[in-house]
Amino acid sequence: MKKKLTIGLFGFGVVGQGLYNVLSQTHGVKAEIKRIAIKDKSKTRTLPQELFTTDKTEILNDPSIDIVVELINDHEAAYAIVKEAIEKGKHVVTANKRMLAENLEEFYELQQRYGKSILYEGSVCGSIPIIRNLEEYYDNDLLTSIEGIFNGSTNYILTKVFEEKKSYADALLKAQELGFAETDPALDVEGYDAKFKLVIAIAHTFGVFVKPADVINIGIDKISATDLKYAKENNLSIKLVARAFKQGDKVFAFVAPQFIEAHHPLASIRNEYNAVLVEGAFAEKQTFVGKGAGSYPTGSAVLSDVSALTYGYAYEYKKRAQHEALSFSNDLRVEAVVTFEDQHSVSIKDFETFKSGYAANGKQLLQGILTLAQFKALSERDGVSVLLAANATFSPIAESVPEDLLAS
């Protein structure tokens, strides 16, 4: 019933080597790596040199290769590889969230057109089987929200800064050494990486394809000493939270740092661990926790996809059939805490509804309701840090009053 599959692997870095190791330690998966494409011919490798190539056609044009596993750190080259692999009749497994998020709708169509599968469990929260569960297990639940800690390096940094009082720079360096950080750390700390994963998760939670550029992301790079002090004084922690939820026929989504109460399920998620909270009408609240990055945890997610291909698995994007007319929107109000030092940076008038504030020793804090657009705009001002309030509520900005009502 199961077929022995031949793999052409692109990339032999943190995840590529992780896959190689987990595949060779397990006996259940009928799959074998025939060739590995890398970038730099001169690097010494832990495997025989003849396995490696810098010529991608040696994999893409090899008819004996059934699966292309794409694990490189270049999203543009990755896009070309994935597309060509599918067009040449190969299945693809990839962990490249940026490339996926930017091209998901096209990849959905390519899969239909060529009858080949693109699997990407490793791209969202590393070892946590969230895509598979959304697709298969919650296939008929009416899901209302998904949220969580989707980026391992920022969570690692926040943990070190909070618990060990490490400096931000030291913590980032350590995350890079340990292999969780993206090659370009700005992708992690500015919230892009979490956003890419969120965009992928949205397709499998709500059946909607959203462009990453349409989703607001605010990172942890501007978190201030005032924020840390406020957190400590109120027994809060700070987490970078990615969330998407449905209200009426709209899907709202964004990534932003948030103050988190001590008993909240995300409060206890430390270091490179990720957590995903899913809420549905039937299964109610579900939490998944696991390592979000790292060689073996991500390699094991990739291995699971390879294993699934041995029995012909493909995502059906089941939620697309379920929801008819959901559309993405940013018309939302959020409750935010804004901190800054220069008193001219922010004023009460920047808020839709101002709630409270204080100033001490030149440090200022204002709290109130902002539209998502105002929230984003404030985050871009120099010397200003914005976070969602603890237990922030979110309310859609009501549709404008219908014309005929105004006329009467």
Add this chain to the structure above:
Amino acid sequence: MKKKLTIGLFGFGVVGQGLYNVLSQTHGVKAEIKRIAIKDKSKTRTLPQELFTTDKTEILNDPSIDIVVELINDHEAAYAIVKEAIEKGKHVVTANKRMLAENLEEFYELQQRYGKSILYEGSVCGSIPIIRNLEEYYDNDLLTSIEGIFNGSTNYILTKVFEEKKSYADALLKAQELGFAETDPALDVEGYDAKFKLVIAIAHTFGVFVKPADVINIGIDKISATDLKYAKENNLSIKLVARAFKQGDKVFAFVAPQFIEAHHPLASIRNEYNAVLVEGAFAEKQTFVGKGAGSYPTGSAVLSDVSALTYGYAYEYKKRAQHEALSFSNDLRVEAVVTFEDQHSVSIKDFETFKSGYAANGKQLLQGILTLAQFKALSERDGVSVLLAANATFSPIAESVPEDLLAS
């Protein structure tokens, strides 16, 4: 590709009605309930009377019925129904953990023989998709342990007793009113229900069929005021923990109450929530949290199984192929806390290694290392409460020294 399936349902209690409701609120599942068998003809029902029958042959002998969903509260009758359904060429979905645990090996063989599927996600930790993930997602990981809170009513009771200082009896009554408790509450509070689930999980984690009678279960029914006091003084909580782990070629498993430190992932699992911690060589530590009982959460797990049958899903018991010679064993040492009032109940000599103890106001507490057999024996003495110590370690009792070494 997907086939419309016709369901014959047995039982229309908490879970049966939950399934009916979730099925009618979702549109993705191509399945319809044709007939419902119940026990008591005279009860008024929320659905038209002609849907119901007390004659099981009206379902089992109906060739138009593809799936029998078995949700009754009588494990012996359930066994006969499941067996006959399979023999008559129907797939089965059931949530009856006791019946499954007691007959799992036979059901495994029946599935092979008749080429029909028995699915039972709802039987283990309600809404948490643990069986499906063990089978599919961790199919090739080398799992080393599974543990967690597997019983919703005892966790509800412990939460109420600890947080709201409710009496044990009041808390139990409330759990029954809310529909989480088994019809016979002894199954919950004495740890049998958690054990049945553990036995099922072991088959999918390690590929080993274990008889429930061989697995030691100690419940929460003898927890003493001294235990509660000790917990409070040491900032601990008490949870009923089911666990199984592999060491060498042995699988160890048991259910027992345990003191839990405040930062432990199980400490924050409250009320009827369950949690499952899985540890493997590749994915490392994974946690799943969700409602372990209740009408919709359990109904949604049953719905997921029905949905899986629409695309021909069957468990492959993949771990049976992976591990060759694992066998179950109780030859283990554990660290325990033993409390009692009558000083003649327990002595230091009952321990393999005594560690510490105290007596005050007629309340006594002894802590030390016991074999699992001693632990179980102490738990059966009148007026004696036994719990695993916080962060208890477990060490296999070494094999006896080989004969030839003794001879030399």
